[in-house]
Amino acid sequence: MVWGRKKKRGGRKEPVFGGVAASLAELRLNPLDRITVADDKPASRAAPRKAAGPGGDGSRERKPSQNRKGRKGRARKRTRGRLSRLFYWGAVLALWGGIAIVGVVVYVGAHLPPIQSLEIPKRPPTIKIVGADGSVLATRGEMAGSNVSLKDLPPYLPKAFIAIEDRRFYSHYGVDPIGILRAAVTNVLHMGVSQGGSTLTQQLAKNLFLTQERTLERKLQEVELALWLERKHTKAQILELYLNRVYFGSGAYGVEAAAQKYFGKPAKDVTLAEAAMLAGLVKSPSRLAPNRNPEGAEARAKVVLAAMADAHFITEQQARAATTRPSYAVKPVGAGTINYVADWVGEVLDDLVGQVDQNIVVETTIDPKLQSVAEAALIDELAAKSVKFNVSQGALVAMTPDGAIRAMVGGRNYGDSQFNRAVMAKRQPGSAFKPFVYLTAIEAGLTPETIRQDAPLDIKGWRPENYGHEYFGAVTLTQALAMSLNTVAVRLGLEVGPVNVVRTAHRLGITSKLEPNASIALGTSEVSPLELVGAYAPFANGGYAANPHIVDRIRTVDGNKLLYARAQAAPGRVIDPRSVAMMNTMMEQTLISGTARKAGIPGWTAAGKTGTSQDFRDAWFVGYTAKLVTGVWLGNDDNSPTRKATGGGLPVEVWTRFMRTAHEGMQPEPIPGTQRGGPLPDIAQLGRQVIAPAPAAPASVGGPPQPVRANVRPEAASGLDGWLVDRLFGGR
Structure with missing residues (x-):
């Protein structure tokens, strides 16, 4: 049985192209027939394959010379490309760099004043500081000489x-x-x-x-x-x-x-x-x-x-x-204390004339001779005894009774320290503050002969003591001030009221803040040497306010213009004549028989008060005549204790050396009020009833001090012996 159609006779025949190898050879592409696309790959990476040739596969190789020429051409192209890129970016950077430079110039120029308005500025002003005698003391500001030309x-x-x-x-x-x-x-x-x-x-x-x-x-x-x-x-x-x-x-x-x-x-x-x-x-x-x-x-x-x-x-x-052969005629830099004066003058100029924009001459009250004497007195005493007493610094201010400063020493060495201790240092005055307490008491009705008790007292646990730890019972105010009895001063301060004591001190010239407490009577509030000396000046001038000053006149260098002249207004009275006389008779005894017995000026009546602060940190003496008021402070800048340096020691020695020289050739004059008084009782009379320390009795704060009963021991009729005098008067 046949399932499909029969084959047709004479069916389709496929064409035949010869042998298989020949057919493949004809269909294969030659490298020259290929379409090539340029790329950026290196020649080494794109080497052509061998072409087929008659010798086997039919391939055909390039000659080496042809390969080298190709590579060189491509290298030249790459070099030209790199140079062009380098030139391009260089031009870009140069352009931006130029823009940046222009921007900086514009920015900097914008912060300058307009160039067309710029002018050569004037020379800075020179401040010439002269003494009372017209001699040049110092030059401040920017010292500029006259302009000189190149040809000169x-x-x-x-x-x-x-x-x-x-x-x-x-x-x-x-x-x-x-x-x-x-x-x-x-x-x-x-x-x-x-x-x-x-x-x-x-x-x-x-x-x-x-x-x-x-x-x-x-x-x-x-x-x-x-x-x-x-x-x-x-x-x-x-x-x-x-x-x-x-x-x-x-x-x-x-x-x-x-x-x-x-x-x-x-x-x-x-x-x-x-x-x-x-x-x-x-x-x-x-x-x-x-x-x-x-x-x-x-x-x-x-x-x-x-x-x-x-x-x-x-x-x-x-x-x-x-x-x-150098010819340097140069003087070594000095540490002259006149620089303290010059610095202070520079500080007060702004208050007197405002901003200085021209060369000026400042006529001061400084006496150059007294300035030299003050400098030598302070520096020499410190050089001799500073180690013994552990005292490193000092200050001295001397002024006339009306406040004209004649000498000012602000420290031991200006080169080492420019801090002006005479003006700027605030220290406890100790017993040198007591005259303000006694003046307040005198103005309240007491007299130099008023009796007060020198005996221990206790004020809420505070028990002030005398320097020698001795108590003398009933004493007059004159004796108490001369011997610097602390208990009497504290009793008086409480009796008249600390607030009233502060008011008295401020009225006489103290400008620092004072604390109205029981210890104010012993000088526990800090003051400067300048203001303390200025506050003593009313005692020397008869009771009138004294404004410490150092500048008399300020004028231009050529003298054509007077910029400032100190007003000669009459000073106001701050102490009545009766109180001045009583205070002067009491403080005179400080130099005659009290803690400043080493002080004194032959032929002159002088008065003053010593002072020693707690733990012997400060030693003072401020004394005066009818011509000059001088204060001396000694201590340490760090407020460390000295080795029992007291106001009756080094400060008195510096004061005496300075004041004796300062008064040479001058006609002696009495201090106001003292010429009318008779001789005061000698302090030695008090030695006949020196009272030994007695048990402390409570003080009556707000009322008169209560008498203290104590044992009395007799002394020789000739007065206090040397040992007792040293114990009593070696300190405050």
């Missing part, structure tokens, strides 16, 4: 500055790129800032218009201003401005002021060695000032001379001659 200076003087500061001064336009590069290389080699690249013009721009801060913005402002100066002024003008404005240390601005300061001669007369020293100061005026560091100044001057020789400004022989 020796040629080697400006050349010294050019040689050491700006060798290419005449060839740059305000900024020296070569100098900056050289300084940068030098600083890198030395691994630090050893050389600067600022030109003289840049330094002048900084000195005239800018601050001394070290910031990038300030440096860029300096560059802009230097370019402006070079455009506006000639090289000679810039150099002349520079020499007249540069700072030379010790307050001296300009070559004229520096020459006068360091050599005592005008700038036109300085020698080559001196010119080199001045040029060398510019690098570090404070460190190299010859009055502070003569060795450093001389070494720097030798460097300048070598630079001048290297620049052919001077010969080698001239440099050697100036180096071997």
Whole structure:
């Protein structure tokens, strides 16, 4: 059985193309027939396959020379591409860099005053401080000499500055790129800032218009201003401005002021060695000032001379001659106490004339001779006895009874410490405050002969004691003040009221805050030496207010304008004449038979009061005549205790040495009120009934002190023996 159709005869025949190998060969593509697409792959990665050739597979290889040429061509193309990209990005960076520079210049310029409005500023004002005799005491402010022109200076003087500061001064336009590069290389080699690249013009721009801060913005402002100066002024003008404005240390601005300061001669007369020293100061005026560091100044001057020789400004022989024979007539810096006076004058000027914008002369009340005597008295005594008594500092103020300050010493050495202890130090006055307590009592109706009890007392647990731990029973106020008996002073303070004592002290001139408590009678509230001495002045002048002052007149240098003159208004009375007389008779006894027996001026009546604070931290003596009121304080700045330094010791010795010299050649005058009184009872009479310490009795706070019963022991008829006198009067 047949399931399909029969095959047709003569069916379809497929074409035959020969052998199989031939057919494959004809259909295979040759590499040259391929369509190639350029890519970025390296030639090594796209090596053509071998073409089929007659030798087997029919492949055909390229010649080596053809391969090398292809590679070189492609390398050249790649190089050209890289260069074009480098040029492109370089141009982009340069464009943005230029934009950034323009932006910085605009920003810096925006923070400068308008260039067209800039002017060379005036010289800073000079303040000349003169004494009562017209002599110059000190110069404050920025000491500037007169302007000098280049033609008036020796040629080697400006050349010294050019040689050491700006060798290419005449060839740059305000900024020296070569100098900056050289300084940068030098600083890198030395691994630090050893050389600067600022030109003289840049330094002048900084000195005239800018601050001394070290910031990038300030440096860029300096560059802009230097370019402006070079455009506006000639090289000679810039150099002349520079020499007249540069700072030379010790307050001296300009070559004229520096020459006068360091050599005592005008700038036109300085020698080559001196010119080199001045040029060398510019690098570090404070460190190299010859009055502070003569060795450093001389070494720097030798460097300048070598630079001048290297620049052919001077010969080698001239440099050697100036180096071997320097002529520095420089006085070493002193620690003169007149600087305390000058500093205080500078502080009060603002209150008297406001801001100083011109050169002025300040006429003071200071007596230069008395200032020298005061300085020597204080410093010499401290030099001799400071170690023994552990006293490191002191102060002295001397003024006339109307408040004109004649001498002021604010410390032992101004060079070591500029703190003016005479004006600014607040210390406990101790018993030197007691006159205000006794004056309050006198004004309340008591007299120098009034009797009060010297006996132990207890005030809510506080038990004040006398210096020698001795008690004398019934004593007069004169005796109690002369011997500085603490218990009597406290009793009087409570009797009249601490508030009234404070009011009395303020009325006489104390300006510090005082605490109105029981201990105020012993001087526990702090005051300055200046205000304490000023508060004693009414006792010396008959009871009138004394305003301590140091400035009489202020005028311009040429004298054409008077800026200030002290008013001569009549002072107001602060103590009535009767009370003044009684207080002076009592305080006179302090020098005659009391704690200041070592004090005294031959032929003169003097009075005063000693003071010693708790734990011997402060030692005072304030004494006066009809011509002069002087106070002395000794102690330590850290308020540490001394070795029992008392007001009757070192302060009295300093006061006596000063006052005796100050009164030489003057006609003696009595203190107001004392010439009318008769002789007071000698304190030795009290020795016949010296009272031994007795048990403490409670004090009657708010009422009169109660008498204390004590045992009495007799003494020799001749008075107190030496041992007892030392015990009683060696302290307060």
